[in-house]
Structure formats: structure tokens, C-alpha cells
Amino acid sequence: MKLYNYFRSSASFRVRIALELKGLPYDYVPVHLVKGEHKQDKYAAVSTSGLVPTLETDGGERLGQSLAIIEYLDETHPQPPLLPSEATERAHVRALAQLIACEIHPLNNLRVLKYLVHELKVEEEAKNTWYRHWVRSGLELFERELTRLPSGTYCFGDTPTLADCCLVPQIFNGQRFKVDFSGLPRTMAAFDACMGLDAFQKAQPSNCPDNEG
Amino acid sequence: MKLYNYFRSSASFRVRIALELKGLPYDYVPVHLVKGEHKQDKYAAVSTSGLVPTLETDGGERLGQSLAIIEYLDETHPQPPLLPSEATERAHVRALAQLIACEIHPLNNLRVLKYLVHELKVEEEAKNTWYRHWVRSGLELFERELTRLPSGTYCFGDTPTLADCCLVPQIFNGQRFKVDFSGLPRTMAAFDACMGLDAFQKAQPSNCPDNEG
Structure with a gap:
């Protein structure tokens, strides 16, 4: 592949x-x-x-x-498996992934930030505030969702799922823009657990061949 | 339910x-x-x-x-079924759905439009231009994706799928903001085919009990 x-x-x-x-x-x-x-x-x-x-x-x-x-x-x-076998559990994991992929990340990708700056003439600081607003408020929703689900090592249960595949890149992204991650204990515990695994380490930007440092 | x-x-x-x-x-x-x-x-x-x-x-x-x-x-x-049975075909249908759910719709929902107006002080016309820009450019991507896939009555094949469940509401939304739908023949043919079905008619906003007309 x-x-x-x-x-x-x-x-x-x-x-x-x-x-x-x-x-x-x-x-x-x-x-x-x-x-x-x-x-x-x-x-x-x-x-x-x-x-x-x-x-x-x-x-x-x-x-x-x-x-x-x-x-x-x-x-x-x-x-x-990256999804549980039971249907409602699969729905919960997909919903967590989509909270990031449909509610947070689309507002912060490069072409949207460019539109803010070039078409709407938004200043650098207001652009960064926009970025942090959607990441922070989205992660607060994510945390609340995690809290209503059974606790586990990762986002859902004790093995990494599709939800973790989405969470970790979103946290990396937020770190670049200095998002406040305080008060998100379940979310950050899942992130830390993921980063303890070789798979997440190997996949991270700094280990990519096109990484520019 | x-x-x-x-x-x-x-x-x-x-x-x-x-x-x-x-x-x-x-x-x-x-x-x-x-x-x-x-x-x-x-x-x-x-x-x-x-x-x-x-x-x-x-x-x-x-x-x-x-x-x-x-x-x-x-x-x-x-x-x-709302997804085909073969894995690559399922991936194509999910990708079409996500083109709408992850690339177009998140930029146009109510809380984002509110942020543009209240926080970024964007004028009404610039807000509408933003709206139309993301719907139109997203649907152009959608059309290009349809064109590379086998032709059929609906977005993918001859029965409605998850992709059609996403396309139809996005077109309804775009109609409210007077988006230009010209030059999107495959997309609009799929939309028209869907609207010929009872299921899509029953589900539409004007047939909902909370519809305000």
C-alpha cells in the first residue's frame, strides 16, 4: 500500500x-x-x-x-480491531471520532485559516483565538462524552480505537497553537496512554520522512 | 426509538x-x-x-x-443496506458522506455563523459569501469524486446509500443560501433521484412536526 x-x-x-x-x-x-x-x-x-x-x-x-x-x-x-464488536459500543467510538473529525478539525485546517486571513482580513491574534476556541470547546464536549462512557485506559476501553486515532493528532495540533488542556483529565489520560505505545510514536510528525523539524 | x-x-x-x-x-x-x-x-x-x-x-x-x-x-x-458489501466500495461511499460531513457542513452550521458575526464582526454579506464558498467548492469536489466512480442513479450505484443521506440535506441547506448548483450534473441528478423517493420526501424539513414554514 x-x-x-x-x-x-x-x-x-x-x-x-x-x-x-x-x-x-x-x-x-x-x-x-x-x-x-x-x-x-x-x-x-x-x-x-x-x-x-x-x-x-x-x-x-x-x-x-x-x-x-x-x-x-x-x-x-x-x-x-479498531472498533468494538457490539453495535452501540461501535456507535460510541465512531461518535467520539466524529466529534473531532466533524466538529473540531474542519474549523482549523489550513484552507479555513487562509480564508480567515485573506478573505475576511482577520488579524493573526483573532485567527489564533478562533483556532483555540474550537479546539478547546470541542475537547470540552469530548471530555463530557468520555465521562458518561465506561472508564478505560484509552478513549473507549483498554485497547486503542478509531477514537484514539483521531484524538492524538488533534492534541498535537492544539499543542502547536498553545491550546489550554487543563480540566480534561479523561481526554489527556487517553492521550498519554496512546503516546506510551510504539504505534503512536512511530506515526507522529517528528518521525515522518518529510518532517522539517 | x-x-x-x-x-x-x-x-x-x-x-x-x-x-x-x-x-x-x-x-x-x-x-x-x-x-x-x-x-x-x-x-x-x-x-x-x-x-x-x-x-x-x-x-x-x-x-x-x-x-x-x-x-x-x-x-x-x-x-x-445503506453501504455496499464490498470493502473498497464501502470506503468510497463513506468518503462521499465525509466529504459533506467533514469538509462542507461543519463550516456552515449555526454556531460557526454566529461566531463569524458576533466575535469576528463579519458583515451579513461576507457571512453569506463564506457560506456559499464552502458549499460550492465542496460540492465541486463531490462532483469530481462522483465522476471518477461508476455512474448510477444515486451517488453510488442504483440504491440510496449513506452518501445520499448526507447529500440531500446539504443541497437543501445550500438552497436556503442561494448557492449556485450549475455545472454539477452527477450531484444534482442524484439529488433529483432521491427526491423522487417517499423516504426523502417524508424526512424533509417541511414535513416535520416542528416545521415553522
Whole structure:
């Protein structure tokens, strides 16, 4: 398999974690978002949407959208599972993942921040406040959701799931923008537990071949 | 089952479509977002996140996040299926759904529009331009994705899927803000095909008990 991705992209990071948790080898193909490589012809031939990541399967199918890719990996390589086996538990894990992927991260990606600055003429500090507002308020919702679910080592239970694949990149992202993580004990305990695992360490931006330090 | 939802909420509309496609009866519990009922104690006792929709199962479990709810319905009531059976095809359908749920809709929901107006002091016209920009550019990506996939009556194949559950509410939303839908033939053909079905008609905002006309 080939993963077209960018070291600092949260959505890319989610998929790298899933690949590492499952012990699946893959070719790392960097697409430099800040240099605009996702908008150039070379990547257009790979991805019609121009978004990263794209997973190219061994059969040559090209799949987009990080959560769809992770579900695909979980269906085609079931061990270790990234979703529980019971339907309501699966729903809880997917909902946690979507709290991050649909409520937090879309407001903070590069093209949205660019629109704020270039089209709406938002100042640097107001842009950073926007960023921190959505991450902080979103993580507060996440914490409340964790609190109503059974406690465990990770976001849900005692093995990492799709929810952890989303949480960890979001925390990394928030750290770059100096988000306040206080008062989020369950969330940060899950994050710390994840970072104690080799899979999360190997997948992190600083260990990517295109990392710029 | 009980669905806590709001007639005009896109995420609520997605779940109503899925319930109708599967022919599942449910109690409709309105939560008036514009009046702020989602932030009041009565709903806080139902939903820790305060987001709509929430599905309360017959077993009393409360599930959030529309895509997670629809996957739950598809797992517990498999007929008619809302996802194909083959793994790469499932990934394509999920990716289409997520193009809307993760790339378009989060930028246009009520709390984000409020933040633009109240915190960033964005004028009405610039807010509407923001809205139309993300819907239009997102639907252009959606159209390109449809074009690379096999043609069919709906977004993917000849039966409605999770992708159609997301597309139709997004088009409704865009219509309210007068988004330009020209040059999106595959997308709009799928929309029209959906609207020819009873399930989509029954689920639409104008047929909801809390519809205000």
C-alpha cells in the first residue's frame, strides 16, 4: 500500500496511526501542503479532490477521507480491531471520532485559516483565538462524552480505537497553537496512554520522512 | 426509538432519511436550536454534548453524531443496506458522506455563523459569501469524486446509500443560501433521484412536526 500524506496533516496522522497499530507496511509518499503540492498536476493524477491523505491499495484503488480509510483497513485487516464488536459500543467510538473529525478539525485546517486571513482580513491574534476556541470547546464536549462512557485506559476501553486515532493528532495540533488542556483529565489520560505505545510514536510528525523539524 | 432533532438541522435530516429508508418507526422529539433548547437543562439530561440529533435506542442507549447513528441503524437493521458489501466500495461511499460531513457542513452550521458575526464582526454579506464558498467548492469536489466512480442513479450505484443521506440535506441547506448548483450534473441528478423517493420526501424539513414554514 501507498499513503500519500503530509507529516503535519492531522488526517494523515490518523491513518498512519491505524497502519502502525495494525502492523501494516506502506510506502510513504509526501505531499507538501504548505508548498501547494496537493494542488499540482502530479497529485491531481492521484486524487480528484486534492485532499490528503490518499491510500492506494495493493489492488490500485485510491481511497480518500481518513475515517473511511481507517474503516477500510479495519474491515480488510481485522486484527487488532479498531472498533468494538457490539453495535452501540461501535456507535460510541465512531461518535467520539466524529466529534473531532466533524466538529473540531474542519474549523482549523489550513484552507479555513487562509480564508480567515485573506478573505475576511482577520488579524493573526483573532485567527489564533478562533483556532483555540474550537479546539478547546470541542475537547470540552469530548471530555463530557468520555465521562458518561465506561472508564478505560484509552478513549473507549483498554485497547486503542478509531477514537484514539483521531484524538492524538488533534492534541498535537492544539499543542502547536498553545491550546489550554487543563480540566480534561479523561481526554489527556487517553492521550498519554496512546503516546506510551510504539504505534503512536512511530506515526507522529517528528518521525515522518518529510518532517522539517 | 426516539429521535431528538430539529427540522432544519442537516445532521438531523440525515438520520430521518435513514430511518425512513429502513422503514423504522420513531418518536420525533423536537429540540429548537434557534431558541437555544439544546443548551437548556431538559436536553442536557439527554445529551452531554448538547448537539442534535440524539437517537435513543429501544434499549435506552443514547447515541450522538449523525454518521455514527446511521452506521448503527445499518448494522442493527441491515435491510435495505445503506453501504455496499464490498470493502473498497464501502470506503468510497463513506468518503462521499465525509466529504459533506467533514469538509462542507461543519463550516456552515449555526454556531460557526454566529461566531463569524458576533466575535469576528463579519458583515451579513461576507457571512453569506463564506457560506456559499464552502458549499460550492465542496460540492465541486463531490462532483469530481462522483465522476471518477461508476455512474448510477444515486451517488453510488442504483440504491440510496449513506452518501445520499448526507447529500440531500446539504443541497437543501445550500438552497436556503442561494448557492449556485450549475455545472454539477452527477450531484444534482442524484439529488433529483432521491427526491423522487417517499423516504426523502417524508424526512424533509417541511414535513416535520416542528416545521415553522
